[in-house]
Amino acid sequence: MFFLKEKITKRNCRKNLDHGRKNMKTFDWKTEEKNMTTSAEQLRDILGLTDEETKKMGDIIEKYPLRITPYYLSLIDPEKGESDPIRRMSIPSISEQDMSGSFDTSGESSNTKVTGLQHKYHQTALILSTSMCAMYCRHCFRKRLVGGDSKGETRGNIPEMAEYVKSHPEITNVLISGGDALCNTNDVIREYLDTFSKIDSLDLIRIGSRIPVVLPERIYGDEELLLMLKEYCEKKQIYFVTQFNHPAEITEESIKAVTALKKAGLVLRNQTVLLKGVNDDPETLADLFRRLTAVGIIPYYVFQCRPVIGVKGQFQVPIKKGIDIVQEVINLQNGQGRSVRYCMSHPKGKIQFIGKTSSGRVIMKFHQAKYDSDAGRIFAVTLDDDACWLPEEIDYEEII
Numbered sequence: 001m002f003f004l005k006e007k008i009t010k011r012n013c014r015k016n017l018d019h020g021r022k023n024m025k026t027f028d029w030k031t032e033e034k035n036m037t038t039s040a041e042q043l044r045d046i047l048g049l050t051d052e053e054t055k056k057m058g059d060i061i062e063k064y065p066l067r068i069t070p071y072y073l074s075l076i077d078p079e080k081g082e083s084d085p086i087r088r089m090s091i092p093s094i095s096e097q098d099m100s101g102s103f104d105t106s107g108e109s110s111n112t113k114v115t116g117l118q119h120k121y122h123q124t125a126l127i128l129s130t131s132m133c134a135m136y137c138r139h140c141f142r143k144r145l146v147g148g149d150s151k152g153e154t155r156g157n158i159p160e161m162a163e164y165v166k167s168h169p170e171i172t173n174v175l176i177s178g179g180d181a182l183c184n185t186n187d188v189i190r191e192y193l194d195t196f197s198k199i200d201s202l203d204l205i206r207i208g209s210r211i212p213v214v215l216p217e218r219i220y221g222d223e224e225l226l227l228m229l230k231e232y233c234e235k236k237q238i239y240f241v242t243q244f245n246h247p248a249e250i251t252e253e254s255i256k257a258v259t260a261l262k263k264a265g266l267v268l269r270n271q272t273v274l275l276k277g278v279n280d281d282p283e284t285l286a287d288l289f290r291r292l293t294a295v296g297i298i299p300y301y302v303f304q305c306r307p308v309i310g311v312k313g314q315f316q317v318p319i320k321k322g323i324d325i326v327q328e329v330i331n332l333q334n335g336q337g338r339s340v341r342y343c344m345s346h347p348k349g350k351i352q353f354i355g356k357t358s359s360g361r362v363i364m365k366f367h368q369a370k371y372d373s374d375a376g377r378i379f380a381v382t383l384d385d386d387a388c389w390l391p392e393e394i395d396y397e398e399i400i
């Protein structure tokens with residue numbers, strides 16, 4: 001339906017990217033905001049939409065906000081049209097009007113213990129530090145809250161969250177996520193790091209962010225941020241969890257951000273979402289993982305795309321197909337790339353897809369369980385070939 005015009009060129013986007021970079025010491029969100037694509041009218045100019053298409057795009061954006069950085073826009077290959085993987089992940093599609101699915105497929109909100117803090121697994125506290133992201137991914141699993149009113153799920157009071165963590169010594173790590181953790185100001189990030197680095201029961205702090213992929217200059221161009229990360233890494237190990245989904249996202253710019261994080265002392269891990277039309281073929285995914293390990297990022301999860309409203313029909317890959325893809329990818333990796341696990345985030349826990357039996361059943365294992373009775377459980381499930389998710393109540397079959 002929509003076609004990129006010639007005018008979306010790397011040169012044009014680069015001009016925007018260069019904006020404000022001179023003498024940058026601290027990232028300036030206000031200036032960056034002005035350069036982002038956020039409206040249907042901007043998309044009309046970029047893509048050459050008709051009035052009717054602009055109106056439809058506007059309706060989608062009203063429901064699910066649009067935000068694309070000039071840098072990420074510059075990665076789109078206009079020659080590929082709508083099938084370009086970068087475009088699929090960033091530019092709205094008419095398929096987002098499909099209302100099948102759910103907004104909270106993993107029962108996240110029910111795990112909220114104090115505003116902004118979820119506690120599902122014994123060892124981990126998940127902090128939703130903001131509802132903002134530098135780019136709103138069209139495949140986002142938190143569409144219910146990103147870019148808008150989070151209805152009490154994000155931006156909690158940090159001392160209150162710290163009290164919760166201290167009173168639950170079984171929590172050994174916190175994951176500061178969002179939205180995107182690096183969309184917070186440096187002062188807010190410092191408050192999180194300062195607070196959690198002082199809690200003895202925590203072994204490590206994780207930061208969840210797609211900024212290296214969509215706005216790398218926020219990292220390599222911000223000396224204040226890098227110095228702060230280095231300072232707190234010396235107090236408590238910080239892991240940086242990012243989300244590269246396609247080899248085209250690994251660029252000179254993103255490598256500069258990754259290198260800066262490594263120099264600051266952070267350990268990097270990647271979670272990839274398996275996405276139809278983006279990375280659902282073994283060659284693409286294998287290439288991505290090899291490039292990740294080459295720049296020092298260990299790919300540790302491939303996540304099944306969740307059946308979120310506006311995402312489900314567009315991006316989900318059947319589980320059985322996913323198992324074949326991921327196994328082929330693993331066969332092509334070195335030891336580092338082989339540590340990846342193909343999992344889904346189910347309300348009952350993180351379930352790993354192990355493989356298929358000769359009769360076509362799928363063998364699964366609880367990698368992490370919400371309930372102790374499920375911890376480590378290995379089971380089989382009879383699945384249709386086109387099944388993309390498990391029901392809330394799972395029919396556990398014996399493996400025979």
Ligand code: SF4
Pocket residue numbers: 132133135136137139140141142143146178179180209210
């Ligand atoms: S960065 Fe994460 S939370 Fe933000 S839009 Fe993308 S998938 Fe959603």
